[in-house]
Amino acid sequence: MYTIGIDTSHQFLLLVLMDDDKVIDGIQKECPKLQSEHIVLELDELLKKNNVLLKEVKSVVVTIGPGSYTGVRIGLTVAKILGSIVGKKVYTLSTLQLYAGVDNALVLLDARAGRCYVGRYNKGVAIREDSVLTNKEIKEMLNDDIILIGDLHLFDRESYYPEIAANFMLLKELWQKIENIDVLSPVYLKSSQEYLRK
Amino acid sequence: MKDVIILAIESSCDETACAIVKNGNEILADKVASQIDVHTLYGGVVPEVASRIHIENISIIIKETLKEADMTVEEVDAIAFTQGPGLIGSLHIGVLAAKTLAWAYNKPLIPVHHLTGHIYANAFVKELKFPLLALIVSGGHTELVLMKEDYDFEVIGETLDDAIGEAYDKVGRVLNLPYPGGPKIDKLAKEGKPIYKLPTPKVESPLDFSFSGLKSAVMQAINRLKRNNEELSIEDMCASFQKTALSFLWKKVEIALDNYEVKQLVLAGGVAANSQLRKIVEEKMKTDYPDIDYIIPPLKYCTDNAAMIGASAYIAYKKGIRATYDIGAKATLDF
Numbered sequence: 075m076y077t078i079g080i081d082t083s084h085q086f087l088l089l090v091l092m093d094d095d096k097v098i099d100g101i102q103k104e105c106p107k108l109q110s111e112h113i114v115l116e117l118d119e120l121l122k123k124n125n126v127l128l129k130e131v132k133s134v135v136v137t138i139g140p141g142s143y144t145g146v147r148i149g150l151t152v153a154k155i156l157g158s159i160v161g162k163k164v165y166t167l168s169t170l171q172l173y174a175g176v177d178n179a180l181v182l183l184d185a186r187a188g189r190c191y192v193g194r195y196n197k198g199v200a201i202r203e204d205s206v207l208t209n210k211e212i213k214e215m216l217n218d219d220i221i222l223i224g225d226l227h228l229f230d231r232e233s234y235y236p237e238i239a240a241n242f243m244l245l246k247e248l249w250q251k252i253e254n255i256d257v258l259s260p261v262y263l264k265s266s267q268e269y270l271r272k
Numbered sequence: 273m274k275d276v277i278i279l280a281i282e283s284s285c286d287e288t289a290c291a292i293v294k295n296g297n298e299i300l301a302d303k304v305a306s307q308i309d310v311h312t313l314y315g316g317v318v319p320e321v322a323s324r325i326h327i328e329n330i331s332i333i334i335k336e337t338l339k340e341a342d343m344t345v346e347e348v349d350a351i352a353f354t355q356g357p358g359l360i361g362s363l364h365i366g367v368l369a370a371k372t373l374a375w376a377y378n379k380p381l382i383p384v385h386h387l388t389g390h391i392y393a394n395a396f397v398k399e400l401k402f403p404l405l406a407l408i409v410s411g412g413h414t415e416l417v418l419m420k421e422d423y424d425f426e427v428i429g430e431t432l433d434d435a436i437g438e439a440y441d442k443v444g445r446v447l448n449l450p451y452p453g454g455p456k457i458d459k460l461a462k463e464g465k466p467i468y469k470l471p472t473p474k475v476e477s478p479l480d481f482s483f484s485g486l487k488s489a490v491m492q493a494i495n496r497l498k499r500n501n502e503e504l505s506i507e508d509m510c511a512s513f514q515k516t517a518l519s520f521l522w523k524k525v526e527i528a529l530d531n532y533e534v535k536q537l538v539l540a541g542g543v544a545a546n547s548q549l550r551k552i553v554e555e556k557m558k559t560d561y562p563d564i565d566y567i568i569p570p571l572k573y574c575t576d577n578a579a580m581i582g583a584s585a586y587i588a589y590k591k592g593i594r595a596t597y598d599i600g601a602k603a604t605l606d607f
């Protein structure tokens with residue numbers, strides 16, 4: 075039986091086909107703002123290319139943010155339908171956790187307006203809670219004893235995005251099983267209050 | 273002919289909706305999760321808030337619709353969805369849900385233009401007759417659409433600025449009425465008299481609309497009252513605004529009816545729920561256009577719902593209109 079991994083919460087469309095213990099195939103393509111157009115088509119192609127039928131897929135593991143609001147919702151909508159209506163099991167991971175993989179890492183993803191989503195992980199476990207910090211606050215946290223991942227160009231370094239597909243598998247023990255898929259919603263970290271009319 | 277059963281999803285603004293419709297005019301199930309209470313708190317639809325609520329509601333609303341119809345997705349013939357126009361973040365949720373379902377169950381996927389849904393909501397009342405004139409009035413749209421035949425749409429008049437529903441909401445805000453302003457103004461107008469003079473909007477093209485000036489006209493009228501130390505009657509102001517807006521609207525319909533040969537007039541969109549507008553259509557059609565048939569949709573199908581998307585999708589299905597899995601939501605979309 076197979077599992078599909080989905081991450082659309084940053085600039086990539088990431089789809090991974092796994093069996094019980096390894097990654098079989100996957101795509102990680104940069105398509106900011108176009109994940110919604112590509113995701114179902116690419117899922118279809120991924121399964122066809124590997125001669126896998128959707129009915130042989132028993133579960134979906136998806137990132138629930140933080141990240142681009144629209145992006146996170148794209149992957150999560152597909153996962154919710156596959157879970158709630160089609161009947162697949164659904165597991166979740168933090169986006170920052172997925173990017174960190176099993177490294178001792180600090181993950182920084184652009185949250186715009188001079189801020190980043192910050193994840194500090196070691197061996198897949200959060201050392202501090204995922205949060206949003208200003209880039210000024212983050213600058214003081216940067217040190218080279220840990221692996222820096224993500225939108226480092228905001229800090230005058232070269233951005234670094236790992237091969238995320240493999241991380242899905244490496245973190246398998248840490249996938250969160252979702253019992254009530256219908257109430258599953260993204261982790262935004264930023265309140266929608268910011269978007270209210272003043 | 274074999275029955276065609278369509279599961280339709282609508283998420284273009286602030287309602288997450290799903291319906292199952294048979295042969296375009298029989299509703300097997302119809303569910304709407306409205307966000308109106310939330311948006312009332314904020315004085316209008318906040319796009320990010322709307323998107324957040326859509327993703328919370330999407331799977332449960334589809335599940336409940338299937339349950340109400342006592343059906344499985346396997347049993348439907350096609351999956352339809354609103355592609356646009358609307359709020360992009362909101363549309364994404366419905367589009368993706370529909371694409372995922374169509375893919376998972378290997379069903380044809382039918383894209384629907386939201387406004388065609390509002391027009392075809394009238395098919396739940398009786399059969400549409402062509403050529404047909406549709407007056408679409410809502411928070412986002414004010415359009416006159418000529419349909420020479422099924423699924424053939426020609427916009428012959430549209431608003432140059434605000435939609436009529438938007439004007440209602442804006443005037444509601446000026447008068448400190450809670451959002452949405454439309455139903456409130458309609459209700460208060462019944463208790464007042466149109467004693468305040470508001471200028472009729474001016475447009476160059478005889479079939480086009482303009483409503484943005486009405487808000488400033490109301491504000492000016494209020495300021496004038498203040499200067500003269502006269503008391504403002506909210507009811508009378510509502511009656512005055514409503515009369516000016518609807519007379520202007522109806523004038524355009526008359527021009528269209530006089531210049532195009534149509535067999536039927538249909539009313540469509542959220543503002544079609546306005547009691548005064550319904551009365552005008554009813555009375556004027558009977559006295560001035562006795563030879564032209566007309567349909568006023570039931571209140572339930574004036575506001576956004578998925579049944580109307582299913583009704584429109586049925587015609588699209590028969591016409592062979594299909595989408596591929598790479599179709600995307602469109603915030604703006606022509607007919």
Ligand SMILES: [Zn+2]
Pocket residue numbers: 386390410541542575576
């Ligand atoms: Zn509408």
